[in-house]
Amino acid sequence: MKNRILDLLMTAVLVAATQTAAAEITLIHAGQLLTVAGERPASEQTIVVDGDRIVDVVDGFAEASTFGEDTRVIDLRNHFVLPGLMDMHVHLQGELGPNNEKETLKMSSQLMQMRSIHFAMKTLMAGFTTVRDVGSSAQEMYAMRDAIDKGWIDGPRIIAAGGVGITGGHADISGVKPELMEYWTDASICDGPYDCRRATRNAIKYGADLIKITSTGGVLTDRATGTGQQMEMDELREVVLAAKRMGRKVASHAHEEDGIIAALEAGVASIEHGTYTGPRAIELFKETGAYLVPTLIAGKTVGTMAVESSFMTDAIKLKAARIGADMAGNFAKAHAAGVNVAYGTDSGVSPHGTNAGEAVLMVEAGMTEMEVLVAATINAADLIDMSDSIGTIEAGKYADIIAVDRSPLENIEELLDVDFVMKGGKVYKD
Ligand SMILES: [Zn+2]
Numbered sequence: 001m002k003n004r005i006l007d008l009l010m011t012a013v014l015v016a017a018t019q020t021a022a023a024e025i026t027l028i029h030a031g032q033l034l035t036v037a038g039e040r041p042a043s044e045q046t047i048v049v050d051g052d053r054i055v056d057v058v059d060g061f062a063e064a065s066t067f068g069e070d071t072r073v074i075d076l077r078n079h080f081v082l083p084g085l086m087d088m089h090v091h092l093q094g095e096l097g098p099n100n101e102k103e104t105l106k107m108s109s110q111l112m113q114m115r116s117i118h119f120a121m122k123t124l125m126a127g128f129t130t131v132r133d134v135g136s137s138a139q140e141m142y143a144m145r146d147a148i149d150k151g152w153i154d155g156p157r158i159i160a161a162g163g164v165g166i167t168g169g170h171a172d173i174s175g176v177k178p179e180l181m182e183y184w185t186d187a188s189i190c191d192g193p194y195d196c197r198r199a200t201r202n203a204i205k206y207g208a209d210l211i212k213i214t215s216t217g218g219v220l221t222d223r224a225t226g227t228g229q230q231m232e233m234d235e236l237r238e239v240v241l242a243a244k245r246m247g248r249k250v251a252s253h254a255h256e257e258d259g260i261i262a263a264l265e266a267g268v269a270s271i272e273h274g275t276y277t278g279p280r281a282i283e284l285f286k287e288t289g290a291y292l293v294p295t296l297i298a299g300k301t302v303g304t305m306a307v308e309s310s311f312m313t314d315a316i317k318l319k320a321a322r323i324g325a326d327m328a329g330n331f332a333k334a335h336a337a338g339v340n341v342a343y344g345t346d347s348g349v350s351p352h353g354t355n356a357g358e359a360v361l362m363v364e365a366g367m368t369e370m371e372v373l374v375a376a377t378i379n380a381a382d383l384i385d386m387s388d389s390i391g392t393i394e395a396g397k398y399a400d401i402i403a404v405d406r407s408p409l410e411n412i413e414e415l416l417d418v419d420f421v422m423k424g425g426k427v428y429k430d
Pocket residue numbers: 089091134135346
């Protein structure tokens with residue numbers, strides 16, 4: 001029996017070895033190439049890709065013949081080539097609009113899952129090769145993440161959060177009749193430190209890559225409960241500690257400064273939105289090194305909808321108008337003060353596939369084009385602890401590579417029109 005298992009193992013090893021040897025080499029000829037955001041781009045470079053990984057970057061346009069018969073060449077000599085972009089705040093299961101209530105009641109979860117795959121593809125085609133989904137029906141999102149990882153379906157790499165929220169808070173169900181609220185109240189809802197410890201462990205048990213909390217109220221909660229601190233210090237600390245014990249980070253949605261400060265003091269890795277980041281919060285950001293994930297495009301979207309659309313309730317509209325008006329200005333101050341920024345849109349509030357719109361707003365708020373690219377690659381990779389495998393175009397990393405017509409360092413709007421997308425060595429758009 002032992003021998004048979006050994007035989008089988010040896011066969012598996014041999015098959016794997018043959019497959020590796022046969023893996024096709026791809027050469028990407030890049031007119032301009034930004035290997036590492038923050039460094040100067042170089043011209044006339046060749047990226048050598050073997051299977052799903054980058055194996056080398058060489059000067060000049062290398063000849064295919066030097067790499068063997070089956071070598072494929074991708075001609076991006078007229079393009080600006082850069083690492084795949086990363087969005088640290090998406091919601092792939094929905095899209096804000098007048099049909100939301102109808103969808104909630106009428107769309108099957110199976111159909112919703114199919115639509116999530118469609119939204120994920122829109123995101124990938126927009127040049128975002130990695131996303132962090134921070135608020136979805138968890139099992140469906142974990143399944144989509146895993147199916148993409150296994151190559152069964154196409155989509156961006158997904159880092160999926162499990163939520164932990166308090167009764168009546170931003171993460172809890174709102175806006176429907178009591179019987180339905182009861183039906184939809186999730187196991188992720190907790191009160192008090194011990195209950196939130198349970199909810200955190202529970203989220204990790206079922207597959208969360210990180211924990212998403214909501215330390216303050218939120219705009220789209222259909223209750224007039226404000227946008228200030230909602231979770232208590234003991235709850236915040238307990239979630240962060242329980243997550244840390246199992247090797248998970250915590251991201252906190254937060255608008256008002258009291259909730260930003262509380263979450264940072266508890267030790268979260270990122271603040272999402274951070275609308276009213278003021279002087280004390282800025283100090284804490286710098287002390288802890290936590291990232292601010294600004295989601296300016298979400299602020300702009302809800303601010304506009306509050307004025308132009310009729311589907312928002314009054315409770316939502318009031319919060320949307322205020323947050324929408326204040327987000328970008330406060331972000332500009334936080335950035336100017338030197339807070340670490342990781343790129344994030346809250347897509348699902350704004351339409352999926354328009355993720356690059358955030359970059360334009362970040363530049364309008366005072367970031368340089370290069371700082372935006374750092375936020376969307378190196379900083380994002382650091383936030384999700386994947387700096388070893390993604391975020392730059394260097395030997396050993398996954399071949400997550402995109403291209404645009406001209407340099408986004410001169411005009412950030414180039415990112416709105418991505419011409420080429422490769423993820424893990426597979427070409428999705430050219
Ligand atoms: Zn969000």
